[in-house]
Amino acid sequence: MKTVNVLVKKGALRTQPSFIGQVIADVGYGEAVQVVEQANGWTRVKVIRNGHMGWMHDSALSDKAMSLKSGGLNAGQSATGDELALAGKGFNKQVEQQFRSRNPGVDFSWVNKMEAFTISDRQVQIFLQEGQVLPGGGGQS
Amino acid sequence: MNSNNMPDLKPLSVKPLNKKELAQNYDNNLFNRRDVLRTAGIGLAMVPVAAILSGCETMNAMTQVGAQIGAASGLISHSQADSLQKVVTVTSKSFEDFTPEQEYYIGRTVGAIILQKYRPYNNHEANQYLNLLGQSLSRASDRPETYGGYHFLIQDSGEINALAAPGGLIFITRGLLNCCRSEDALAGVLAHEIAHVQEKHGIQAIEKSRITSALTTIGVEGAKNFGSSELASLTSTFESSITDITGTLINSGYSRSFEKDADLNAVRILRRVGYNPGGLLDMLGIMKQSLQPGRNDFGQTHPTPQDRIALLQNAIGSVTLVQSPGVRQKRFDRFRKKI
Numbered sequence: 096m097k098t099v100n101v102l103v104k105k106g107a108l109r110t111q112p113s114f115i116g117q118v119i120a121d122v123g124y125g126e127a128v129q130v131v132e133q134a135n136g137w138t139r140v141k142v143i144r145n146g147h148m149g150w151m152h153d154s155a156l157s158d159k160a161m162s163l164k165s166g167g168l169n170a171g172q173s174a175t176g177d178e179l180a181l182a183g184k185g186f187n188k189q190v191e192q193q194f195r196s197r198n199p200g201v202d203f204s205w206v207n208k209m210e211a212f213t214i215s216d217r218q219v220q221i222f223l224q225e226g227q228v229l230p231g232g233g234g235q236s
Numbered sequence: 237m238n239s240n241n242m243p244d245l246k247p248l249s250v251k252p253l254n255k256k257e258l259a260q261n262y263d264n265n266l267f268n269r270r271d272v273l274r275t276a277g278i279g280l281a282m283v284p285v286a287a288i289l290s291g292c293e294t295m296n297a298m299t300q301v302g303a304q305i306g307a308a309s310g311l312i313s314h315s316q317a318d319s320l321q322k323v324v325t326v327t328s329k330s331f332e333d334f335t336p337e338q339e340y341y342i343g344r345t346v347g348a349i350i351l352q353k354y355r356p357y358n359n360h361e362a363n364q365y366l367n368l369l370g371q372s373l374s375r376a377s378d379r380p381e382t383y384g385g386y387h388f389l390i391q392d393s394g395e396i397n398a399l400a401a402p403g404g405l406i407f408i409t410r411g412l413l414n415c416c417r418s419e420d421a422l423a424g425v426l427a428h429e430i431a432h433v434q435e436k437h438g439i440q441a442i443e444k445s446r447i448t449s450a451l452t453t454i455g456v457e458g459a460k461n462f463g464s465s466e467l468a469s470l471t472s473t474f475e476s477s478i479t480d481i482t483g484t485l486i487n488s489g490y491s492r493s494f495e496k497d498a499d500l501n502a503v504r505i506l507r508r509v510g511y512n513p514g515g516l517l518d519m520l521g522i523m524k525q526s527l528q529p530g531r532n533d534f535g536q537t538h539p540t541p542q543d544r545i546a547l548l549q550n551a552i553g554s555v556t557l558v559q560s561p562g563v564r565q566k567r568f569d570r571f572r573k574k575i
Contacts, residue, residue: 102336103381114375124337124383136378155381185450186338186474193471194345194478205356206347209387209405212363214371222368226419226564229510 097130098143098160101151108149112137114216119149127160331439333451336383336403339439342477343384343403346438349482350399350407354391357410362574363390365567369419370406370426376508377427378501379434386430390575395533396523399485400429402438412534413575415522416515418560419568423506424516431501437494441484442477449473489537496539496547503551512560513552520545 101122109116112134120142122128128140128151137150195201214222223229334342357363366388374386386404391397396411406429416422432438450473484490490498503513524541527534538544560568 103383104340104385106381114380152381154379185335186341186470186477188341189467190471190474191341191345193467194474197471197475200352201345201348202351203344203348205351205389206344206405208356209347209389210384212367212387212389213385214367216375218368219372219375222372223510226567227561228372228564 098127099130099138099140100157100161101126101128101155102157103155106151106155108140108142108147108151110149112139112150114152115220116150118216120147122147122151122155125161128156330444331436331442331447333447334439339436340383340403342439342474342481343401343405345474345478346401346481346485347405347407349478350401350405350485351391353486354393354395354397354407354409357390357392357575359390359574362571363388365571366390366408366422366426369423370430373423373427373505373509373511374404374430374433377430377434377505382433386433388426395531396527396535397533397537398425398429400432400438401485402433402436402481404430404433406430406433409533410575411526412523413572415519415526417518417522418515419564420506420512420515420560421519422515422568423509423511424502424513424519427502427505427511428498428516430505431498432490432494434501435494435497437490437498438481438485440494441490442480446473446477446480450477485537487532487536492539495544499544499548500551503548513548517545517548517552520548 101124104124106122106126107118108120108122109118111117122142127143129143131139131141131148133139133153136153138153138156139148139150140156141148195203370388371386374380382404384403386406388406388408390413391407391409393409394411394414395409396415398406398408398412400406406426408425408429412425413422416425450470489495499516502516506513506516520541523534524545527541529535
């Protein structure tokens, strides 16, 4: 069975291949999952660490298995450049900090505030229902 | 430089530079980079040797000139110069090789620079509504999950503009909000920006040579030889990449094909969620009357509203007047009063 990794900070594992599907658990960056089946931009996966099964959107997953440990900071000795990049190297927090020390006039405070604007699935459902917007399911044509 | 204008990778024969030429080359690169950064509203304190490397036109030229400059100027040893040349012989990389995490860090800095152009509009309720709408739409895009997710912010300017940083930070000015008469129209604007993120248009503005440079600097050999200065080199490439993106977003604009792509993808997103794509046409009609020539806004960076209307009419079929249900229009009117 093919193994891939989660590439986003917090990937949602859902009961159905849709954003209407209830979230079973959040799966963190770098976590390895086994591909069970794929359909319309969604993949049914099994989280290797705890055996949880559910659907994740393809945009949260890598195309192939990557040799990195959970947490994303530990690359194996035989890692290629790509794998090193995936393992938290490349343009990362450290590079941002270096950039900020070189350019103290660039203010990140509102970028951080923006990232705190998070809307839950439930809020989306209520917002669309109240506005009489009929959702088409998300991620599909 | 946008993606349609990227230089091809081809070998160049470069004569070693003498000291005077080296100094001249350095000054030229420094001036050009700073000029672009100044235009984008940012000044840089320093530009080390890696910035010179990343400013060159082709990978081979970059390696040879960079290694020569580095070795000749004593900034790097000859063995490091050899190593650098070896590192860059690695297959050239494309924007697709950036991981979502790297794209996220690029996007955060691009966002911070966009916020230097227009200050944030600090109204929690208005920004909350914008995020409810925007994050409802982004879930229906082809790329609903990015490393850090989609987040939206109003900017306090009368200029007509909206900007999307890679990874999902999306900005819209009060000026552009005032071109929207309905939630469907605003949904159209946001869906267009989400489409730019979905299609990774932002990171495609980074010069190809720089992408290869960024992704090979972290290769094993480079890491072995450069040690802690690897970070300095990477940060310089990072700075140059940010300049490529902000220069494109704020000044030159994307290619017409990217804009067309964003409009057509916006229509798909709107239809999936249940908004009327005619709202985008309605907004463009108002924008057509509101844009003032000579401003550094949508008028400078986008195809004319007339051209976009023609394209969208073709895609949508017939033009439909936007009449949102009363409850939807009421909440939009409440939002508009806060702007």
